[in-house]
Amino acid sequence: xxxxxxxxxxxxxxxxxxxxxxxxxxxxxxxxxxxxxxxxxxxxxxxxxxxxxxxxxxxxxxxxxx
Numbered sequence: 001x002x003x004x005x006x007x008x009x010x011x012x013x014x015x016x017x018x019x020x021x022x023x024x025x026x027x028x029x030x031x032x033x034x035x036x037x038x039x040x041x042x043x044x045x046x047x048x049x050x051x052x053x054x055x056x057x058x059x060x061x062x063x064x065x066x
Contacts, residue, residue, distance in 0.1 A: 019051045032056045 025043045034056050041055050
C-alpha cells in the first residue's frame with residue numbers, strides 16, 4: 001500500500017541529517033540501496049552538499065512488450 005500523496009514522503013529526521021554528502025567522499029564509490037537492488041555511485045565534487053538519495057533511480061524504465 002502506498003503512502004498518500006498529500007502527506008508526502010516519510011523522512012526520519014535522524015537519517016535526513018546524516019545523508020548529506022561530505023567533501024571527503026570525492027572520487028569514492030558508494031553503494032546505495034534503492035529499495036530493490038544495490039547500485040554503485042561515484043561521488044564527484046558537484047555532488048557535495050546534496051543528499052545521497054538524489055543520485056539514485058528508484059523506478060524502472062518502462063518497456064513495451066512485443
